[in-house]
Amino acid sequence: MIQDKPFPRLYGYQAGSALAADNGAASFSERDLYPKLMQFLSGDLKLYCLRIDEKRSKNNRGAKGSQWLHPDIVAMQAMGRQWHADVRQCVKSGSGQNVALWSFEVKPVLNGANVRESFFQAVSNSG
Template sequence: MAEPETSVQSEHALYPLLATFLISRHRKIYPKRIDEKKSSNSHGKEGNKWLHPDMVGLEELASGWSYEMKNLSAKSGARHAKLWSFEVKVDIPRSKVREYYFQAVSNSSWANYGYLVAVNIKDDAMTELRLLNELHGIGIIRLDPDNPADDSAIEIPARERLEVDWGTCNRIASENKDFLKYIQLTAHFYDTKTTSTKEWDIPSHATSEV
């Protein structure tokens, strides 16, 4: 089935759409935009190539629980959050599948879940993406620009990484202020068992979904 073309021309225009999908009523993943322009580039011009994801997220697993229940479950060793990472593209043509996919492998495999996100994904590209997912575990999200909360979908689920690669997190945080803020927000969440929508990059129209 042919994919409809979108009028969206910029990856930057997709970030709030992805954020809306992540924080929507059927999910509770707090999104944070990672701006590579805020990186120090201390390793030289190409030293940070494919280091930064476009967006990251914190999934709250015990949403709606009381503080006492969250605290007790934490003491028992239960996880209260999973970390997500996203590489965003407008289109994924067959000719760019491997380049885009391995960019996502490079910058998102540290997380519990890593995803390549796009609006337009050709059928022949999806065939190759399924093969690559079997090998490397990065999933695929198709964004709907007209109704991102309800009509966007996870086309290929990511394979869960049970433990976050904190060494890679440290590498990214040492270069990028946005990612450092993400790590700080995650640490604060584990300390307090709660977080605020004001601390995350959530479009104003989507806050009612939380």
């Protein structure tokens, strides 16, 4: 599932064996979703992905402070891949950007109880 507008975009993953029946709770962790998301991003969207491990970040903001420092996954999209050589040269000469940067915050469950915090965490981490 992909929600394109309004920004930020919302991507959803649902597999028959991945979701538990009790109360709609996910039977997988956030870490279980990282490889699945990276596979989708690199395969379907042709993005170059990198996982950022928040445990390696230096943090002086107290418990769980590093969860607000970085997005879970960042990606780069090479914009000029299908561009004609003349267009690529023009963009290069004009010091234009020919890449787009993406950031992703992964949540196994997004519901009314955590949607506000998750939204602000995603916005905070993408800056």
